[in-house]
Amino acid sequence: MDIRGKRVLLTGASGGIGTPLAQRLAAAGARLALVGRRREALEALAGDIPSAALVVADLGSAPGCRAAVDEARGALGGIDLLVHLAGEGSFRWFTEEDDETIERLLRTNCASAMWLAKALLPEMTARGSGRLVFCGSVLGALALPGYTAYAASKFALRGFTEGLRRELAGSGVGVTLVAPRAVRTALNPPQVYEMAQATKMAVDPPEVVAEAIFEAIRRDAREVVLGGMEPWVVRLNALWPGLLDRLLRKQTEVVRRFARRVP
Numbered sequence: 001m002d003i004r005g006k007r008v009l010l011t012g013a014s015g016g017i018g019t020p021l022a023q024r025l026a027a028a029g030a031r032l033a034l035v036g037r038r039r040e041a042l043e044a045l046a047g048d049i050p051s052a053a054l055v056v057a058d059l060g061s062a063p064g065c066r067a068a069v070d071e072a073r074g075a076l077g078g079i080d081l082l083v084h085l086a087g088e089g090s091f092r093w094f095t096e097e098d099d100e101t102i103e104r105l106l107r108t109n110c111a112s113a114m115w116l117a118k119a120l121l122p123e124m125t126a127r128g129s130g131r132l133v134f135c136g137s138v139l140g141a142l143a144l145p146g147y148t149a150y151a152a153s154k155f156a157l158r159g160f161t162e163g164l165r166r167e168l169a170g171s172g173v174g175v176t177l178v179a180p181r182a183v184r185t186a187l188n189p190p191q192v193y194e195m196a197q198a199t200k201m202a203v204d205p206p207e208v209v210a211e212a213i214f215e216a217i218r219r220d221a222r223e224v225v226l227g228g229m230e231p232w233v234v235r236l237n238a239l240w241p242g243l244l245d246r247l248l249r250k251q252t253e254v255v256r257r258f259a260r261r262v263p
């Protein structure tokens, strides 16, 4: 997609990955509606992108998603591209995960994608053009201990994007899923970074991930798994999950130790 002049609804704009991506899209000539719950964070970002429309919305419900789309559409006159980054993390042993967190993860990380798509698709399919870009995770294809509930929400998101892409074939509207590995943002508690150091787990800077998402949009990519080994490990997991079960077993106790320290 040629970004210049495109009307872009960017959720998670106030986040670690969203902020550099907003700047990258603006530099490429996009017209932006920036969505987040924290007005101050959006206003700080708008200091760099004065032309952006700011949309304060909670995407954890269908009415919240519809309202965000309506407001963005009103400000931009239509939407050509959705980039849905808004999401929530959870690093916790599953038996210690509380019910509210499980529900919030499913709403924010998966159901919001469906609600936003429902609100946007009539306009895009009628026009015969547009793209919906969703931010998944490597954990959406390779569930790791300590991330069971989060992984479930990202697996569900991946299933949604796969089905939707197939339903939309030939409509002129494309679907992209970008799946980063760990990224250094406020989504993760400090214990994740301590574990990463102890286990030599790779953590990407948010600017690098923002650039990879930008590139995926530019190339109209279908699904992109970020990282060096990760795309291969994801494939291995799909083919031989039992092998991954055995390999991960060695790490499980280490992960549990760090997950237990999360308040």
Ligand SMILES: NC(=O)c1ccc[n+]([C@@H]2O[C@H](COP(=O)([O-])OP(=O)(O)OC[C@H]3O[C@@H](n4cnc5c(N)ncnc54)[C@H](OP(=O)(O)O)[C@@H]3O)[C@@H](O)[C@H]2O)c1
Binding pocket: 011, 012, 013, 014, 015, 016, 017, 018, 035, 036, 037, 038, 039, 041, 057, 058, 059, 060, 084, 085, 086, 087, 088, 089, 108, 109, 135, 136, 137, 138, 179, 180, 181, 182, 183, 184, 185, 186, 187, 188
């Ligand atoms: N960080 C990682 O390790 C990692 C790895 C793989 C994938 N990802 C995915 O990357 C995406 C962006 O994450 P990030 O690392 O940039 O996280 P972040 O820095 O914590 O930012 C999260 C963003 O989501 C927004 N958000 C959260 N809940 C929301 C809600 N209910 N309604 C509206 N906005 C909401 C936040 O805005 P407000 O707080 O202003 O509402 C913020 O802009 C997420 O989908 C995440 O799952 C992250």
